[in-house]
Amino acid sequence: MSLDKIIIGTRGSKLALYQANKVKDELGSAYPKMLIEIKIIHTKGDKILDVALSKIGGKGLFTKELELALLAGEIDMAVHSLKDLPTELPAEFAIGAILKRGDYRDVLVSRSGLKLNELTNKHKIATSSLRRVAGLKKINNEFQIVDIRGNVGTRLQKMEEGYCDAMVMAAAGLKRLGLEKYITQVLEPTVFIPAVAQGAIAVETRSNDKQVNTLLQSINHIPTQQSVTAERAFMRYLEGGCQVPVGAYTSVKNGIIKLTGFVSSLDGTNYLKQCMSGPNIKAKELGEDLAQIMVERGANEILNEVRNNG
Numbered sequence: 001m002s003l004d005k006i007i008i009g010t011r012g013s014k015l016a017l018y019q020a021n022k023v024k025d026e027l028g029s030a031y032p033k034m035l036i037e038i039k040i041i042h043t044k045g046d047k048i049l050d051v052a053l054s055k056i057g058g059k060g061l062f063t064k065e066l067e068l069a070l071l072a073g074e075i076d077m078a079v080h081s082l083k084d085l086p087t088e089l090p091a092e093f094a095i096g097a098i099l100k101r102g103d104y105r106d107v108l109v110s111r112s113g114l115k116l117n118e119l120t121n122k123h124k125i126a127t128s129s130l131r132r133v134a135g136l137k138k139i140n141n142e143f144q145i146v147d148i149r150g151n152v153g154t155r156l157q158k159m160e161e162g163y164c165d166a167m168v169m170a171a172a173g174l175k176r177l178g179l180e181k182y183i184t185q186v187l188e189p190t191v192f193i194p195a196v197a198q199g200a201i202a203v204e205t206r207s208n209d210k211q212v213n214t215l216l217q218s219i220n221h222i223p224t225q226q227s228v229t230a231e232r233a234f235m236r237y238l239e240g241g242c243q244v245p246v247g248a249y250t251s252v253k254n255g256i257i258k259l260t261g262f263v264s265s266l267d268g269t270n271y272l273k274q275c276m277s278g279p280n281i282k283a284k285e286l287g288e289d290l291a292q293i294m295v296e297r298g299a300n301e302i303l304n305e306v307r308n309n310g
């Protein structure tokens, strides 16, 4: 039996659709005769817009409905920003492919072109990410931080309307939407550590769907996969989830991955940062080893404190 039609499931935001179309294009190049459709699925995270993300809780806020559609056979694969995908997937699901990573850095977007070191406690900086809160407080503990929800376009609009003076956003999201003109300052990872797997696009499948999983190997980017394996193993070991002040990034050279991770209290005062290198074929072990060192340095105490106050 051969597959002649594939249905790709995605959330309906512009960014999600861009990413789903990227998967469609890459699959289409690999299999020119295949019919590929995109189906939009609405998720809980898209529907609840008036509650802070860190308060809604629950794993897979943006992924559950897509997984149900996968199980029901309504879609054959689901495209996600890998950073939004829990580090532990239910056994029924697998990551069939990870595309070549885009820009993994965070950027500052500000209303009047102010750079990070020009912002003061008089400015409002908006983010819904506890990692970004901690990163900002680490730089200046007087920063005034406000919550913000909605997709990339909505956030930019809120800022222009005066809701805040600046925001930290993912470079990849802005670039994919053609909104790079809003970038005021790129935050290098040495200064501001991005989210685990930021900038990477993942294709989730049914684990038992051999045909689809085999098909997807043609678009899997192995160096990206190795990098994000190290980062996600680091996060998983710390039981990170998407709503804790944890981040990591990697650089790869000659088959050696250098992984840098951080764990922090929300006010940035208890900030642990550490890096470690290892061979790319032992990416998972590298992530776990780095996390283990963080635990020895007190990561669990820091994270428990955040969880109890969240």
Ligand SMILES: NCc1[nH]cc(CCC(=O)O)c1CC(=O)O
Binding pocket: 081, 082, 083, 084, 152, 168, 169, 170, 172, 173, 174, 197, 198, 199, 200
């Ligand atoms: N948190 C939402 C989210 N999920 C993925 C991206 C952008 C793409 C990526 O980071 O991989 C964004 C926007 C942002 O963080 O500014």
